[in-house]
Every structure is written in C-alpha cells, then in structure tokens.
Amino acid sequence: MAIYFVGDIQGCFSELSLLLEQVKFNKKKDELWVAGDMVARGTQSLETLRFIISLGSAAKVVLGNHDLHLLATYYKLKKVKAKDHLTDILNAPDVESIMEWLANQPLIQKMPNEEVYMSHAGLSPQWTPAIALKQGKKAQKHLSSKKRVKWLESMYGETPNNWENAETDIEKFRFTINSLTRMRFCYKDGSLDFDHKNAPKNSPKNLKPWFNFPEHLQNTHWVFGHWAALLGNCSNPNAYALDTGCVWGNHLTLLRWHDKKLFTQEYLHHVHKSS
DSSP: OOEEEEOOOTTOHHHHHHHHHHTTOOTTTOEEEEOSOOSSSSSOHHHHHHHHHHTGGGEEEOOOHHHHHHHHHHTTSSOOOGGGOOHHHHTSTTHHHHHHHHHTSOSEEEOTTSSEEEESSOOOTTOOHHHHHHHHHHHHHHHTSTTHHHHHHHTOSOOOOSGGGOOSHHHHHHHHHHHHHTOOEEETTSOBOOSOOSOGGGSOTTEEEGGGSTTTTTTOEEEEOOOGGGTTOOSSTTEEEOOOOGGGTSEEEEEETTTTEEEEEEOOSOOOOOO
16 A cells, blocks of 8 residues: 655646556555645646545545635635636536535545644644644534535635634634645744745745744644645655646646655646736
8 A cells, every 4th residue: 555645736637647657556555645726727627526536535635725715616605717727617517516525525634643644735833733633623514514605705814814813713714724725934923924925035034934933843744735836845854845836837746655755747738827
C-alpha cells in the first residue's frame, strides 16, 4: 500500500491521470489524499470529481475554497464565473449526487496513528492540531446538515480574522473556513491576512507565512495546497506545499508519503491566464 498526496487539481484531470499512471496507482491497495480545490479554472472539473468519487474509500479529500464556492453557486448564493469552468458540473445529470458528496467531505484529515494532517490552506498559528480537528468537524457537520445553505451563506467575509474574537457559532464557523481554506499569511499575533498571495520573499515585513511561527508544527506534519506562488517550496521541514500551479502552466505534484518522493506531470493543455 502507498499513500499519495496531491495538490490543487483544479480541473486538470488529464494531468492527474498521467501522474497516477506514472506511479501505477491502484485504488484497491493505494490511497489518494487530495488537498482541496479539485475544481475551477481548469476545463475538466466534472471529470475530476467523478473520478475521485469513483475511488470510494481510496480517496481522502479535504475541501478547498473553490470547492466551497462551487457549492455556493449550486445553491445560487453566488454567480457562476466563466473563468471557473463550472457549467459542465452544474448542468450534469448527476449534479445533485455530486453536490451531496462534496458537501459531506471534511475540511481536515488526519492520518491514523500518525501526527500527519492535511487541510487546503494549513493550520492557524492560533490553533493546535486538536483545535483544528475539533473546529473542522463542527464546520463539516454544518455543511452536511439540512441548514447547509444558511451556513454556506454565512461563510463569506473576512471577520473575525483573530480566533480570540470569534464568539458566536457563525463567527467560529467563518474563521474555521477562512483558516483551513483561505489563509496564507498571518500578522505577528497570528491574525489572518487575506490580501497577499505572493511568495514570502515578496511579502510585507509585518506578515509571516502561517508555517513560519515559532514552534508551529513541532512534532507534526502538515500537507497543504492553496499557495501556488510557493511552487512547492516551504521553509518549515514539517510542512509540505503541494500546489505547484498546474492550472497556471506549471505542473501537478504528487507526494508519496513513505519515502517523501515527489512526482510531477507537465501541463498538457493551454495555459489559463491568471486574474
């Protein structure tokens, strides 16, 4: 058995297929851990979702911000953006079952018997892994409930950006969504920043990458995506950045966990212009 982690697929199904073929992935004995943002910007989001669903228990998924936004567009809380290429999914005959599956996926995964975690954006410097698991499970429960639309509607917003200021259930839910699916940089006190997406060397002095806080991730391994500007480079040896910008013309990255070997697949289709 081998465990493979993959970064943001974002509808690049052809690249994913070739990458899994390269490592001879076998769903009967291997596992594919998907670090969120399965959809959007690439042109094969529907194929990507159908494939991951077909893996059954061999797929371990966390939701990313684009996956959550797809749910919001399905429930008509947000308008569909042409650049996201989501129309095929929304018009698919099996869209209802796909959305139900998506809404029941977690925001954080932990490897059994190991201190190995996966979320789309990372771990807030104001949280321990235990807090992240607890809050992630609460958020997942809300998203999979009958009040799903209410919770999806309430996830948008950038306040509170400090966990100490999250008092109501909605505020805690919103901070959880932002921390696990949108965060990149944080202020010195651990508060979340939402404005900067560049590589750390090009960031303002008052901001730090979430993984660069003292003693953060000590004795813990964290796998994440979301931050294409890192191009897989992470200064914390316990953090594994797997969004290598396939949809922007770079490549998809697969990490085999037991030996930490990286596999990449060059992009095949036309490059989408970043906006």
